[in-house]
Amino acid sequence: MFVKSLEKFLFKQRAIVIGVFTAITLVLGYQASNIHLDASFNKNIPLNHEYMKTYVKHSDDFGGANSIYISVCDKNGDIFNPEFFESLKSVHDQLFFIPGVNRTLVSSLYSPSTRFIEVVEDGFAGGPVIPADFNADKAGLQKVKQNIEKAGLIGRMVADDYSCAMVSSQLLETNPETGEKLDSIALAQQLETEVREKFENDKISIHIIGFAKMIGDVASGAKDVVLFFAVAIVITALMVWIFIRSTVLTILPIACSIMAVIWQLGMLNSLGFGLDPMSILVPFLVFAIGVSHGVQMINSIGKRVHEGFSAKQACSASFCTLLIPGGIALMSDTVGFLTLLTIDIGIIKELAITASLGVAVIIFTNLFLMPVLASYIDFDKRFKALPADSHDHLWEKMSRVTKPKNTAIILVITALLYGFGWMKSQEMKIGDMKAGAPSLHEDSRYNQDTFLITDRYAISTDILKVIVEIHDDNLDDDIAYDCTSHATMDLIDQFQWRLSNVQGVQSAISLSTVAKVVNTGYNEGNLKWRSLPRNSSSLVQSTARIETSTGLLNRNCSVMPIILFLEDHKAETIERVISSIKAAKAEMETEQVKFLLASGAAGVMAATNEAVEAAQVPMLWYVYGAVIILCLISFRSVKATIAVVLPLFVVSTLAQALMTYLEIGLTVSTMPVIALGVGIGVDYGIYILSTMIGELRKGNTLTHSYFLALKERGSAVLFTGLTLAIGVSTWAFSALKFQVDMGVLLTFMFLVNMLGAVIILPALASVLWRKEK
Structure with missing residues (x-):
């Protein structure tokens, strides 16, 4: 009833609707033109860790x-x-x-x-x-x-x-x-x-x-993203034209999807956000999702035209048919992306806002505006003359996946793939997998500079500081007492010695290290005296001349860092060192002497890795929880929800296995990709299943219902999966390593989610709806 009322309003006031959308686009387009790249160190770290x-x-x-x-x-x-x-x-x-x-x-x-x-x-x-x-x-x-x-x-x-x-x-x-x-x-x-x-x-x-x-x-490398965006638009436009064979209908979904990106960037700027270089790929994903839904709308309109509907009637009917499944799919995407707000890292929160805003506006640009604009198109005779059953032989073959024998084979293969993917996904590392900056190629100027500095100096730039705090109620804040305690200094020295022998630690230094060197100097430089003095006056003598500017002590010597220089910041190196620090802390810490993690660049990475690891599973629960709830609301069927969600879960697991195989660690920049992949993949399943269920309710068999669903939606689903995969595959030539990695992962997700919707979903449906065979 609501959909019908909305349809009557939109198509009765078409000129007003177009005018309002045009005005909004102009205003937000101006705002989008002022958006700037915004990068901050603190955005990349979990400040509450x-x-x-x-x-x-x-x-x-x-x-x-x-x-x-x-x-x-x-x-x-x-x-x-x-x-x-x-x-x-x-x-x-x-x-x-x-x-x-x-x-x-x-x-x-x-x-x-x-x-x-x-x-x-x-x-x-x-x-x-x-x-x-x-x-x-x-x-x-x-x-x-x-x-x-x-x-x-x-x-x-x-x-x-x-x-x-x-x-x-x-x-x-x-x-x-x-x-x-x-x-x-x-x-x-x-x-x-x-x-x-x-x-x-x-x-x-x-x-x-x-x-x-x-x-x-x-x-600097992200500036090339604009070029890849343009290439993707050209590729998509070419593929849409091959699919539709109409220039006007090719321009329409492209233009509406670009409008969604303009709205997204305009609203971001209006809210006071910039565009972080690490999330600059999100606008392309919004464009991709927009094209996916736009092609579904154009495909539906084309089907109605073949059936003899006028342009306005075809657009009106398509709006009514696709608003609920398309809206639910996009709402699932939006809510799924919003769940990333639960991760307490600034850059991920901004990415959640960026992605959810972009996907939400697609509901208006591609589900509301597009059919209204299409209603003005005079479909030419050649478009109307295209045979409606030109792919029936393909759909008939594909519908055989619902036959018992084929279903069994598909589900067994799916189970084996999931088992393999799950085992490989357990090997996925949290953090960077390679030395240098993983966002850039190994031969980039920055990484070459990193390798030169690491090679020529005995210390590395991957510094982890363990902060030693002395807690003693008898201490006067204005007098340095703690450097005079042999027990305290010796405990720090033992802690440092233990950590300096951990694999991955290049060297270590603390106040105790320097104190021993100074004590040697007071004893004619004899190396036999390179030890901590056992009486307070000698300790004062050894530490008094060490200034706070060295970074080895604070003003009253109540806080002293132990500085560890790591060989690299690979995930396994940081994990090994942090584990050793925690073990030593558990054994050696006292009520007076506290060993606290952590400072330094590697300390920040350790905190970030732990935050990512802690958020990984909850994030997936939140994303899938949002999709499940919206599917239940949409289909009012547990079976339908299982059929949509299970293939997505299999593909997410396989994507994690692919990350392991490609040596892509789970980091701040790669973790959201899993959520984005779920959001992109759910669209295919909802469109296919909504048509199938509609046909089942008419009394058709499951096999015939799937055949009709493919006839109605199959071309658009296969086309969008293939087109978007080709578009992101061009990222293999990017100057940014993380864009190359994202291109590989997204190409995989676009294709495999599409295959999951047209192969695994109907096979599951064949089991779930056994009586309807």
Whole structure:
């Protein structure tokens, strides 16, 4: 009754409806033109995770994880020449003045805090590694080299082979000049133009890594997404024309789907959101889903025209026929995407909003507006003359899957595939599977810079910090007591030693490490004395000169980090190290000394991996729960719901197995793909089954009902699955590795979900509706 009333209103006021949609599109189109790429470090981390609470609490004392590293290298392999030190100083100064860089933490050989200490006859001597009167002549360079060795900077601030030197700093969350959130993409561009392009020459090479630089490179590669979008539109348009053989009807679903994307981007900008480079593929998915529903509408209209309906009658009848199944399918998609809001990571929440908005507007652009626009089309004689039964022989063969023998074979194969997929999916790793930035290709400039820095320095940029907090009610906040306790320092030293022997830990450092070195110096440099003093006065002597700027202690020495340098940030490496830390923590932690996870870049990754792992199963429950509830409301049948949902579940499991095979870890950027795949796949099943059930209720046999469903919907389902798979398969040529991976996964989901709807679904129906055979 409601559908009929809505149909009468829409088709009686067609001009008003078109005018309203046009006005909305113009307004939202203007808003969409102002949307910008928006990337933030904090959006990518679970701020409410236990580790991140520790990270935020101590970030002022020990810095955050949003760092930038610039390795300045001499192409001849020897930094001790005037040209190199001039370039190094220039890079240091340039980085210092870039807005958003934490200037107090800019570190290099030219930093005043970069000092050396040595044992001399009269006690200790020391000073800046590069003295104030430094002159880059032979004597001056030799002096700096000696100071570097005395300060123990080889492998940390200077490459093992003296070919490079490091300039590093941490980034602020806000730009101090504007007071606004730091634009990581703009900062990455500044690093390119004001550092790399300015100082790289035939003698000096510049290598830059860090979250901001990685996001900048991803954003640069993401610009090609527009090209792939255009290619996908052309491919889709060509395929639609081959399917329909009508230029006007080809343009219609394409135009309405593009309109849905414009509405989506316009509303995002109106709500104050930007478009994150990691979710820039979502508009294409909205376009793809829109085309899928648009082709169903055009196909239905064509069928009515073949039956002798006028254009307006055909469009009106198609609207009434498809509003409920199409609306339920799109509502399932929307609610399924909204369930991603339960995952407490900013970028996934934004993706949920982006995807759900886009899918929701398809209900209006493709189910409401499209039939109204199509009602004005004068269908030519050639279109009307196309035989309505041209594919009946194919549909007749496909309908045989409902025969008992064929059903048994299909369900056995499906069960075997599911069993295989489930076993492989258990091997899927949580986190990155490869070194470097997984979003970029291995041969990208960013990853090559990462590999060079990892290879030439003894420490890595994958840092994990265990924060040691001392809790003692007798301590005075203004006096440093904890460094004077041998028991406390020895416990930290044992904890560090245990972790430094874990596979995947390259090296480790803490206040106890430096204290032992200083104690050696107080004893004529004899290595036999490289141990922690057992009395408080000696401990004070060993730690008093260690400044808070080293990042090894806070103001009153009540908090001290143990810094672990990991070989890489692969999922298995982080998981192994975190497990070892938890085991050591359980054995060694006391009421006074607490070992807290975690800070540093690898600590953030560990928290993110745990958040993703914790959210993985609930997310699937929420997505499938939403689909099940809407299917029950739509079909009012448990059997129908099982027939739609079960193939989706099999395909989701096989997609996880494919991720394992392709070495794609479950991360912030890949986890939503499973939910998106369910949303895309449910459409096929709902369209096929809604027609089947309608025919069953008329008294047809199940086999004939499926034949009629294929006749009505089969062409559109097969066409959209194939067309969209071809469209995303072009992503194999993308400059972004994660887009290549998404292209493979989506191609798989488009095709296999389509096959599940036309093969597994009717086979299940044959079992569920046995009496109707």
